[in-house]
Amino acid sequence: MTRQELQDLASEGPIVVVNISDIRSDAVVVTRSGIQSIFLADLTRTEVMAWLREGLTVFTPHETPVDRGKKNKRYIHFLHWLWEKCVRQVLLVVYQSVNLTSGSLPRIWWIGVGVASSLPFHAAGDHSDGSSDNTLSWAISSYTPTIKALAHARGRRSTLGRDRTTKPHLLMVSMPTTPGERALPGVTQEICAIQEATSTAFSHESLVHTDARSVLARLEHCDMVHFACHGTSDALGPFNSSLSLQHDPSEAATVDPLSVQQVSNANLGRASIAYLSACSTAENRAVRMMDEVIHLASGFQVAGFGHVVAAMWPSVDAACVEMATGFYGQLKDGLGERDTDRAVAEAVHKATMQVRSRLRRIPLSWAPYIHFGA
Template sequence: MIVNASQHSCDALIIHSAGDPVHVLLDIKQAEVSEFSSEFQSLAEQFGSSDYQLTLVGILRKLWNDVVDPVVQALKESEVRPGSHIWRCPTAEFTLLPLHAAGPYEKGRDNLSNIYISPYTPTLATLVRFSRCVLPTFCCQGNPIEGKELKCVAPELAIVARHVTPVISFASLEDGNATVESALDALNRNQWLHLACRGMLNRTQPFESSFAMMRDGPLMIKDIIRSNSQNPQFAFLSACHTTVGGEGSPDESIHLAVAMQFCGFRSVIGSMWSVDDEVARQVVSAFYRKLIGDSKRLDCTGAAVALHKAVRSLRKKIPLEQQIVFVHIGV
């Protein structure tokens, strides 16, 4: 599903695996989408520090009414079954909005997350390219700290180790060993990567967005893109602002998660805004538990479903904006 905003019209284009595309004209103007996007970005900066719940729900309802529900109705008319994967490819100002979290938020009515599993893709070509996935090895990138201490990173890595150790061996880089050089080396040698660190968003220069490492400076998007990963499969970016690009060039979709896809990672999980340290630990634990399950194996094609189930299991334990902060990109 491609969602577009232009001066002429705002549209959604549903592209099925078979059959003709379906065009849905959205009853919203580009200026409204732009204003809406700016409003949400301002609100996201307040998460955790003010009474924002009603405003957030209002935004998610408007997204539902003006953008997502018309598409859902078209999908139902095309007999797309509930529980199906619906990949979203937002463009323009839509890239800054949490389409995956849209819903009426009313008792007795389903939000999008109750109807479909809805990961993102930066382009259709990327989705086609990464439509196949093999079982990977695992590398855990641990505790790169800059600024305020992330106290739950070490417990988070212990959780990852507990879940994956019975399945496959992995390498762990923590504290002083978590440098730019060692992280790039891990990118080049491993097919799975879990980064638990602080994400540094640069809205004006998106290629300068980075992961905060140790000693030798930040690991920037431009460094990641230049790496030479060999058949990479999955990356969990347990950090803040990893799926948000520059406000001035939303069409370019340049952010940390997309940088991982440029390197070849078929499946990536990242965040749209600030992530609470303890919440990240809970989501990571639930995610790997759901991903591995009874199969006792790692398969990146199950990441979207595992994230979907993990978040559903935590709905009564964490605030709304933290329930919807993590998104899946890719297969």
């Protein structure tokens, strides 16, 4: 890709590539008018790895509310650290480089290289009452695993909502219980809440306790798909990362994984939005393939979904419900606008702000969800 092609790709907002290595750390900011490199002198790979090794977003069934409370307090410090060491410097450059429409926040696409692929740039900062020293107050964040993936998503411009004669079709796939996994009691409530919030705007189809083949058969007929289920990342083979469905609805049911490979091979002519309300759907655990950032979210993006909403770490059911209903509520109000792609990213942003307002001191509940794509 030429320099001019890179700049053209940033026509709707800056693209920020953060690279952290043993030698140095830099952020490359691509805007319509140019490309600028920022030396992040205080951001070291050693310190990043120390934070990641704390496992603040890794949870076990034996954790108590006290344990999770300690992790939230520590994560608050981590988000503030990420702001000071990296994100604030990037946003200062961004604001010097773009022309802002009055009252609107700029869109930013984040690409993390290597260990930076695990960093929550969208949630960095101080989130105490009254503070605007955080990414949410400065920009609408999106992610893309690579420049090529963003170009691919841009090539599938969403027309969702522009045809006023036909309602967008939302396929909802839910797994309230999964063989070998903990039950997700909030899943049924989540699906019902989405249906209620979008009853006049979307047509609906619901698949409960279904298998991968049935879902793949229906994907090509929907405009949007919402998964409320468990998800797993495969550290040794990221293309095997999957959403956990099941072979048979009987008591002897076994898990039927819907993998990144299957989704990437699917033909999705009408695809527009995939919402993955699942555990660890955006997490990249493959140490040897960190630069590839192959996970469920990018798999759905490569498969043809121009927009993917996913979670960077396991979510709390109550926050899942609030985030999902907030997203679709904002989305139905934004569809039909001239910039449908912005409407999707903005819906994620506003829903996150909504959940954060109630759970400000609990970032592990409000910060997991991110937007991938155009």
